[in-house]
Amino acid sequence: MPSIAARLIPAWLRQYQLSALPTDVIAGLVVGVLVIPQSLGYAVLAGLPPVYGLYAAIVPVLVYAWIGSSNVQAVGPVAITAIMTASSLHPYANEGTQQYILMASLLSLMVGTMLWLAGRLKLGWIMQFISRGVSAGFISGAAVLIFVSQLKYLTGIPIAGNGLIGYLSSMQMYARQLHPLTLVIGVIAFTLLFANRYASKWVWRSWLSASYAKWAERLFPLILLGLAIVLSISLHWTTHGVATISTIPQGLPTFTLPYMPDFHEALNLLPSAGLMALIIFVSSSSVASNYARLRGETFDANRELTGLGLANMAGGFFQSFTVAGGFSRTAMNADSGAKTPVASLVTILVMIAALIAFGNLLAPLPYALLGATIMASIVGLIDMATLKSAWQRDRLDAASFLAAFIGVLIFGLNTGLVIGLMVSFASLIWQSSKPHVAVVGQLAGTGHFRNINRHDVVTFSNLLMLRIDESLFFGNSESVHRRVIQATLQYPEAHEIILIMSAVNHIDLTGQEMLISLNQELLNQKKHLSFSFIKGPVMDIIEHTPVITHLSGQVYLSTMDAVNALKDV
Numbered sequence: 001m002p003s004i005a006a007r008l009i010p011a012w013l014r015q016y017q018l019s020a021l022p023t024d025v026i027a028g029l030v031v032g033v034l035v036i037p038q039s040l041g042y043a044v045l046a047g048l049p050p051v052y053g054l055y056a057a058i059v060p061v062l063v064y065a066w067i068g069s070s071n072v073q074a075v076g077p078v079a080i081t082a083i084m085t086a087s088s089l090h091p092y093a094n095e096g097t098q099q100y101i102l103m104a105s106l107l108s109l110m111v112g113t114m115l116w117l118a119g120r121l122k123l124g125w126i127m128q129f130i131s132r133g134v135s136a137g138f139i140s141g142a143a144v145l146i147f148v149s150q151l152k153y154l155t156g157i158p159i160a161g162n163g164l165i166g167y168l169s170s171m172q173m174y175a176r177q178l179h180p181l182t183l184v185i186g187v188i189a190f191t192l193l194f195a196n197r198y199a200s201k202w203v204w205r206s207w208l209s210a211s212y213a214k215w216a217e218r219l220f221p222l223i224l225l226g227l228a229i230v231l232s233i234s235l236h237w238t239t240h241g242v243a244t245i246s247t248i249p250q251g252l253p254t255f256t257l258p259y260m261p262d263f264h265e266a267l268n269l270l271p272s273a274g275l276m277a278l279i280i281f282v283s284s285s286s287v288a289s290n291y292a293r294l295r296g297e298t299f300d301a302n303r304e305l306t307g308l309g310l311a312n313m314a315g316g317f318f319q320s321f322t323v324a325g326g327f328s329r330t331a332m333n334a335d336s337g338a339k340t341p342v343a344s345l346v347t348i349l350v351m352i353a354a355l356i357a358f359g360n361l362l363a364p365l366p367y368a369l370l371g372a373t374i375m376a377s378i379v380g381l382i383d384m385a386t387l388k389s390a391w392q393r394d395r396l397d398a399a400s401f402l403a404a405f406i407g408v409l410i411f412g413l414n415t416g417l418v419i420g421l422m423v424s425f426a427s428l429i430w431q432s433s434k435p436h437v438a439v440v441g442q443l444a445g446t447g448h449f450r451n452i453n454r455h456d457v458v459t460f461s462n463l464l465m466l467r468i469d470e471s472l473f474f475g476n477s478e479s480v481h482r483r484v485i486q487a488t489l490q491y492p493e494a495h496e497i498i499l500i501m502s503a504v505n506h507i508d509l510t511g512q513e514m515l516i517s518l519n520q521e522l523l524n525q526k527k528h529l530s531f532s533f534i535k536g537p538v539m540d541i542i543e544h545t546p547v548i549t550h551l552s553g554q555v556y557l558s559t560m561d562a563v564n565a566l567k568d569v
Helices: 004-008 018-034 036-045 051-055 059-067 079-088 097-120 124-129 132-149 151-155 164-173 180-198 210-234 263-294 301-316 327-335 342-357 367-381 384-393 395-411 413-433 477-490 509-524 536-542 559-566
Strands: 437-442 449-451 463-468 496-500 528-532
Touching (some): 018 210, 018 327, 018 342, 036 079, 036 210, 036 367, 051 342, 059 301, 059 342, 079 097, 079 132, 079 263, 079 367, 079 413, 097 124, 097 263, 097 301, 124 263, 124 301, 132 151, 132 164, 132 367, 132 384, 132 395, 132 413, 151 164, 151 180, 151 367, 164 395, 180 210, 180 367, 210 367, 263 301, 263 327, 263 413, 327 342, 395 413, 437 477, 449 463, 463 477, 463 559, 477 509, 496 559, 528 559
Parallel strands (some): 496 528
Antiparallel strands (some): 437 449, 437 463
């Protein structure tokens, strides 16, 4: 049994090699400095004061570093959790800043509890039920909503809503409140940040070496932040009506009890918290498992659930909102040389230093720059490449993408995700309800059997061999029955029917009843039904049922055995 120290101190710390310290420190410093403006922006996106973005990058990051499954995943405030927080708490937006802050912490606590419970119940397998189409469509739709929502900081127009129609309607309604100077600042900042992020090949790499260009691209947002602060002070943007951060409270996040809701309020937040937990787990696990694979490390989905859960639970008591593993900050962390979670601990120290020493320096920062930062970073999440690929290869997955994408834009994040999931599950059921049943023949001179429509095969007039390429359950039993009967009509001379069950992994009660009925129908036509290649677990289910005991033919170990026994009958 492991000692107490082994259970409390993570393996990466017990086995830490000092040779990794220099690269971990550098990576932590780089990530800490570069994500400060991003963290401030995500807090604003969540409807919170900017300082809460820094709060969210301290205690939750510490907890995940200690418990989480990934050595390099950088946890913190991200765009998806920020916009889902704002969407979930939209009904409480007018109840006062302090009440809203406490509700955001409560939501973090609820999400964390769900993730932690899922980890304890070992529900890590659940991530495989979110198709690529649904997740890409949801994230793409959320990215569009995030982009549009940030226009209020670039224009000064008080845009609000839960979907694209609401945002555009409020923009049209309050268009007269457009602030020209804010618009100029925001458009210039967005253009520069967009060019830096998506056109770095021409902006930097045309005249800098690859390594210098990479660092120029990373440092540019920080340089732009400093320049905006200097211009804000020297040109007195505040007196000209440009909204700035104004004040950032100095000091660390304190232990604060989240808002304690009544039963009905908790019930109203429960669906949103559940969907947030699902998205956080899927997105964070995708990032963590990918880097684990690249680094030759193991990935434990249940431990990831536990780490994310405890991080959000702890954050709920230390003025944080919901956090997740970030795509961009994890890439930045890994690319900067991070080897272990020590890099995350260094990032925490950077955030603490920012709160204690540099809060006043950030006060003149225009909200327009924060909005432009979020808009420029979010464009890359609009994943049209996946839609194009799905449309070419799998129209059902493309339908799931479009359902989630359009649903998010029209109805908001939570409803959009549910719509996408429903379409995805409906597609799965539709596919399963129409199983492929192939008439097969023997490849000459071999013991292999293939589809007669795809291969040049040998057939036998008295035999009809059918391969069922799906498990038999209530959703497809009727389709299989119909296909078998159609095949017997196409080959009336065949009086020995062989069902090849090599692809059948389960037969439920409806499937068993179908096979019993099929056996009797064929017997009435003076035809015999036999099975070949039944897997052991399937035979365990049906061995003592009428499917086998009343079978008119026999059960053969292989299709070759069945052919040898029946071809001359």
